[in-house]
Amino acid sequence: MSYLVVIPRVKVENANAISGLTYGFPAISHFLGFTHALSRKIQPDHGLRFTGCGVVCHQHQIQAHRASQWSDYSFALTRNPLTKEAKTAAFNEEGRMHMTVTLFIECQGVIANGDTGARDLALLLQTLYPTQRLAGGTIVSAEMPRILALPENETGLAALTRREMYRALPGFALVDRTDYLTDHWKQRQQQDPNAEMIDAWLDFSVLKMQAAPIDESRQPEHGDAAIWSVVAKPERGYLVPLVTGYGAISPVYSPDEVDKSRDPTMPFCFVESVYGVGEWRSPHRVKDIHQLFWRYQYQDGHYLCRHAEKIEESDLTMYLD
Structure with a gap:
């Protein structure tokens, strides 16, 4: 039940x-x-x-915080506790x-x-x-x-x-919404066979701008004034990049074989983060409570947090080398 x-x-x-x-x-x-x-x-x-x-x-x-409206944000950090010499630790x-x-x-x-x-x-x-x-x-x-x-x-x-x-x-x-990422990557490969998954992921992750010439009657030249606009993301919605699990990058080592592991009684494996795409959706648009559930899934050395029952083979390339 x-x-x-x-x-x-x-x-x-x-x-x-x-x-x-x-x-x-x-x-x-x-x-x-x-x-x-x-x-x-x-x-x-x-x-x-x-x-x-x-x-x-x-x-x-x-x-x-940031110093001004146009400056970058900086995290508010602390250095505690002090070292044995009463100095701030790295x-x-x-x-x-x-x-x-x-x-x-x-x-x-x-x-x-x-x-x-x-x-x-x-x-x-x-x-x-x-x-x-x-x-x-x-x-x-x-x-x-x-x-x-x-x-x-x-x-x-x-x-x-x-x-x-x-x-x-x-x-x-x-x-x-990792299905958006997979579909967009396939579309990019049709245009450019050398396109990689990270190229598709960056289309969802970074802010891109494009320029349009003010005078369209002639060929634009270097230094001409232009109208800049934001390039829309490949899909609609409040889409964000997020970490969706881990991918193994080493064999599984026996317990206590790797120094300074967290638990020396358990096998150890080096991993990298796996990235996907998520969507912030208003709850009133959720029609089935199962659409909210994230579950662990394991396949071929990948520990993924997903909604889907099955993992497509193309989804296993989302980790960044």
């Missing part, structure tokens, strides 16, 4: 705002990691598994942000004792998740979780989706 666990209005301070080459919001793998940690804590006693997670962001504040740049999100967690299993069991599980979750970190940040507060049975018929599922999505307003839901 399937359930929906809703944790509304989770307020997080100092979450990680940098993910690979992107910044502005934590990678979706942070939220799936948070879900997996919760799942491991409740599975031994309740026999339940959390298999997916959806995210709706209500508020975010990146800890950054550090890597770590962007931080505050955010308020609602988590929609897919739950598989059977909750015993009906409504009473669901209330007990909600109370247990309320005591568990504040003890964890979410995207490296501290959970300050959250509303009481709700446990809902996912209807198997389309009518009931549509009614539940509509009710929960309107409760999630105002906010924006993060959904997977």
Whole structure:
């Protein structure tokens, strides 16, 4: 049986705002990691598994500043704690942000004792998740979780989706649009056989400008005045680049073979970030709650966070060499 666990209005301070080459919001793998940690804590006693997670962001504040309206943003950083010599320690740049999100967690299993069991599980979750970190940040507060049975018929599922999505307003839901990236890459290859996946990804990621000559009656020359305009992204929508997982770049080493690994008792593998395209969508446009769920998928050394049931072979080239 399937359930929906809703944790509304989770307020997080100092979450990680940098993910690979992107910044502005934590990678979706942070939220799936948070879900997996919760799942491991409740599975031994309740026999339940959390298999997916959806995210709706209500508020975010990146800890950054800029000297003027036209200057670049700089992260507000700290150097603490001090070293043993009471000096400031060297550090890597770590962007931080505050955010308020609602988590929609897919739950598989059977909750015993009906409504009473669901209330007990909600109370247990309320005591568990504040003890964890979410995207490296501290959970300050959250509303009481709700446990809902996912209807198997389309009518009931549509009614539940509509009710929960309107409760999630105002906010924006993060959904997977990597299919846009794959389609755009195929179109670029028809025009240029040497086009790579990163070229298609940059069309979604960077701000591009194009110039049009003011005087169209003659051939433009170097130094002529022009009208500059922004090049539209390949698809419509609030599209953003994001990290969607990891790709292996080395064989799997035996435990304790690699120095300074996080857990010397587990096998170790070097990886690179895998990039895709996401869309911030208003919750009232989500017609099926399953459209929100991100799930882990593994194939040929790639650990991906995706919505789709299957991974196309072309999707496995999205990591940047």
